[in-house]
Amino acid sequence: GHRRMDKLAKGIEIEPKDFVRFNGTIQDETITMTLKNRTDQKLAYKIKCTSNDLFKILKPIDIIEPRSKIEISITYRSGKGVADDRHHMGVYFIPAPEGCTATSVWAEHYGKAVGEHRVRIVVDSSSSRKE
Helix, strand or coil, X not given: XXXXXXXXXXXXXXXXXXXXXEXXXXXXXXXXXXXXXXXXXXXXXXXXXCCCCCEEEECCEEEXXXXXXXXXXXXXXXXXXXXCCCCEEEEEEEECCCCCCHHHHHHCCCCCCCEEEEEEEEECCCCCCCC
């Protein structure tokens, strides 16, 4: 029911939760984001980004075991272009039944995700190369 979904949604934490920050250097730059599952339920997550060219997400789909956390690495590939401030990631969670892979859980999932988080991507332009 709905109540259980709310409880699950409250058990999800993202660090950093509002935005991730890159320095905007000329080299590729990688930061990590931590997803925490504080519930007693296995969760499948999926991360979508506004630009898959500029930002490479390692493990965009996976499963987080109950009461555990997982680190995601996000690489800003500045060689692919300069990122403006419109980029963000959507992080979605749904309950994962035992014995399923993350991909199959999402393939069979209908309706809204349990947790839906929007994380802005900030690139410090002050330090980026001026054209």
